[in-house]
Amino acid sequence: MTAATSIQQAAIDAGRQPLLSVRGVKTYYGNIIALKGVDMDVHEGEIVTLIGANGAGKSTLMMTIFGNPRAREGKITYAGQDITKMATHEIARMSIAQSPEGRRIFPRMTVFENLQMGASLHNMAHFDQDLERVCTLFPRLKERLQQRGGTLSGGEQQMLAIARALMSRPKLLLLDEPSLGLAPLIVKQIFEIIKELNQKDGMTVFLVEQNAYHALKLAHRGYVMVTGNITMSGTGKELLENPQVRAAYLEGGHH
Template identity: 80%
Template sequence: MTAQNPLLAVEGVETYYGNIIALRGVDIAVFEGEIVTLIGANGAGKSTLMMTICGNPQARKGRIVYAGEDITHLPTHDIMQRSIAQSPEGRRIFPRMTVMENLQMGALVTDGASFDADLQRVFDLFPRLKERQHQRGGTLSGGEQQMLAIGRALMSRPRLLLLDEPSLGLAPMVVKQIFEVIKELNREEGLTVFLVEQNAFHALRLAHRGYVMVNGQITMSGTGAELLARPEVRAAYLEGGRKEAAE
């Protein structure tokens, strides 16, 4: 990438739950216009890193820099007003609100001037949401709820999109559609994406670069193609093997 400094830099971050360390000196860089993925087994610490970037929990050591600003100790609501949007694990839409109301909630951090254009953009990406716009979020299928979670994040016009396990629990056809949308947003609009995923195959095929996390530590990094070709990555994440990619 052409950017000299990362848009997002995680530097030596340690995060704890009480006295239990969850992240151990994590270093990650995401440059403008990249898709960067973090893969690892369930419980490796991937979602903890995503939550730490968003300020809850806060890093106990190290720092997180976004667009040249140290955001390590900012409260979550301040971080999310800096053109960062998150589609969290488990989707966490507002189930009693309609699709349209959920999307309106995503736009609250903007001035509203581009609401109609942003709404049309989301409906173009996810035509199903237009069909369901008056339906309550809680009545949607899992795949539709994931589309809504991403659409709600896009309504805030983010410079950096954080996606936490977008394929979790979804049918393969829906997973393919979600990943195609992420690819299109990056290719057509230059949107920077940091993607946390258990589905290593899809994530590494999509990403410019990737990192592997084991037990709260980054154990490997490289381009998506390089990591896909690594035998230890294939054994641990692509062929059903149980060997951790720690070496």
Template identity: 90%
Template sequence: MSPAGGAAAARSSALLSVRGVKTYYGNIIALKGVDLDVHEGEIVTLIGANGAGKSTLMMTIFGNPRAREGTITYAGRDITRLPTHEIARLNMAQSPEGRRIFPRMTVFENLQMGAAVNGFAHFDEDLERVCKMFPRLKERLQQRGGTLSGGEQQMLAIARALMSRPRLLLLDEPSLGLAPLIVRQIFSVIRELNEKDGMTIFLVEQNAYHALKLAHRAYVMVTGTITMSGTGRELLENPQVQAAYLEGGRH
């Protein structure tokens, strides 16, 4: 296991590379110089307590809020100053915290919104794929998003992101508030996307046990700073991580 800024962070071939990123809300600093890498084909997990800055980092990568200092590089391109809609066109998609589906739109219309990013290039094929992945959505294509259960809304948020065929998928708290059975289903889909489709995934997650079991590599964030990094297994077995994040987390 390596401290922040260790060997893993030093590699330069990352698909996503975050260097020295500082983000503010007004005069309050939320991210205090974050360094982090996600390499092609990896599942990388970021864990930490509520308010640690995990979701702020996820949103900063996508351009809102914007990093005040540091650089964010994706596929060799500096995206630090790009607006969110331009970042979305670069084969990166996000399933945000709180799902943020369009509640008045049907499931089908929500999925259309995801596909609009790439001009509906493979819409029918991708619709069939996400419906196979999430059979509940297939049954509810004409139902308004806001009438779905929490678990179904989370499935829809992930499916909507997948409709753009992303090279990198950002998942922010996909298990939050869900029943254990649905959590296992969501994590099974994440594993399948990575193993079968080769999709690169950056996962922010409070359920540290499931997230670390799934991850190739992982980072720990404490009050806007990366304090620890290593393989998922290394962090699972680390006594500090166990004491802080794994007690009672094995669902």
């Protein structure tokens, strides 16, 4: 191989490197192991979903990526950088945003102030433009900018949590159960917004979901987690058609 072609090959390999890579990650709560050695990749431009039953460790994986709790073993890299031991606030500066489970908006702050909190980590020059954008995505929030977060309905709080994460213009968006407790119509709207963000803006999405049907329909690829281990992976279509996945997560499910 000539020097030129090896350089080209290196560039191609670099392009194939996942945006987010999780290798052999083990996370504990005290002495109890919650993640038992997780391997997972998310490539740029993908929507990747993680499904699994209650207590499987899905939220733990998402939080471990964000550095809290921290991986006790293994390695997490983002855009080629080792983030395993980085502080949460440093990770947040790396164009990763998180919409955590249970919404975690600031209840005493107005919708507008909540959105400011999402943006304040980054360049305020884009604030008006980004506000306009999330208001277009979520017209409900636009009507309620001065309302306190805590008085929003459950669905509206979920929209606010996602909108707040978007205010930082993330390259990678981590969403923990955006459909939780929402009416089917709102779930549909939220999944359409995720699809639009991915297709129009090229946003990479890691989606933790119990609503396996919707998640697998939307995602390019998926992983199944059972008690701290990844037990299956494949394209969204493959997993949707897989008899084991169907039996465990889809039959009699909420779709």
